[in-house]
Amino acid sequence: MSLPLTITFLGTGTSQGVPMVACGCSVCTSQDPRDKRTRSSIHVATPECAWVIDTGPEFRVQCLRERIDRVDAVVYTHSHTDHVMGFDDLRPFCASGRELPVYASPETMDDLIRIFNFAFGRTTHVPGYVIPQPHLIDGPFSLGGTLLTPLPLKHGRTRVNGYLFETADRKLAAYLSDCKEVPAAVIERIRGVEALIIDALRYTEHPTHLSVAEALEIAALVEPGNTWFTHICHDIGHAAGEAALPPATRIAYDGLKLEFS
Ligand SMILES: [Zn+2]
Ligand SMILES: [Zn+2]
Ligand SMILES: [Zn+2]
Numbered sequence: 001m002s003l004p005l006t007i008t009f010l011g012t013g014t015s016q017g018v019p020m021v022a023c024g025c026s027v028c029t030s031q032d033p034r035d036k037r038t039r040s041s042i043h044v045a046t047p048e049c050a051w052v053i054d055t056g057p058e059f060r061v062q063c064l065r066e067r068i069d070r071v072d073a074v075v076y077t078h079s080h081t082d083h084v085m086g087f088d089d090l091r092p093f094c095a096s097g098r099e100l101p102v103y104a105s106p107e108t109m110d111d112l113i114r115i116f117n118f119a120f121g122r123t124t125h126v127p128g129y130v131i132p133q134p135h136l137i138d139g140p141f142s143l144g145g146t147l148l149t150p151l152p153l154k155h156g157r158t159r160v161n162g163y164l165f166e167t168a169d170r171k172l173a174a175y176l177s178d179c180k181e182v183p184a185a186v187i188e189r190i191r192g193v194e195a196l197i198i199d200a201l202r203y204t205e206h207p208t209h210l211s212v213a214e215a216l217e218i219a220a221l222v223e224p225g226n227t228w229f230t231h232i233c234h235d236i237g238h239a240a241g242e243a244a245l246p247p248a249t250r251i252a253y254d255g256l257k258l259e260f261s
Helices: 061-067 085-095 107-114 184-190 213-222 238-243
Strands: 005-011 043-047 050-053 073-075 098-102 132-136 141-143 146-156 158-167 170-176 195-199 226-230 248-253 257-260
Touching: 005 061, 005 170, 061 085, 085 098, 098 107, 107 132, 146 170, 146 184, 158 184, 170 184, 170 257, 184 213, 195 213, 213 226, 238 248
Parallel strands: 050 073, 073 098, 098 132, 170 195, 195 226, 226 248
Antiparallel strands: 005 043, 005 257, 043 050, 141 146, 146 158, 158 170
């Protein structure tokens, strides 16, 4: 039996966001709301459990905009600033002294503990603070009825976890937000996924992110139901960018919801 699951894009922008500060280019000055991209993150809701993948610098604003009232766990891809700096705004989800499970690779968890030592380093908890309950990821794990499989990706010299969300009989979505390479084993694991959400930073090549052409090559191998580009910079305008893409390939935008029923 499949469970309903909804993915909300909290942010779809690259590390500086779009518009970029002090840029007057046509995308940064666009009136299309889909060209306003906060830092990349998703919220995933199922009947039994809701979680976020990453907490970027605009996490608080994103939660207010999307009326997020439930976060039962946090899962991190990696510790770059654009993915972790909203950590302290998890405080509302630790109301009444509730511990919040935090899932990360050992190297990402080391960084979280160092950066947010005021939360991880406490032996007694202060009311109103984030109360993290660390879980080191060493393989697939379940949140409610959804299985999350970590997908190791190369993002320059940084190792990132993408994630596959599955139920017993469906590969619902794969989230590959920051990567330059997708190993063959990952492509095999996610082949035929209903929704592939993948890094497509810009048209020209970049040392640590996939370009549009590179992301299309990966998508052709994965053969998903639909492909959604994310982690996008100001080189790509939504309307013109999407019009030039192949069928079933779209550009995600802040606030977009993907519903799996
Ligand atoms: Zn990033
Ligand atoms: Zn610009
Ligand atoms: Zn990164």
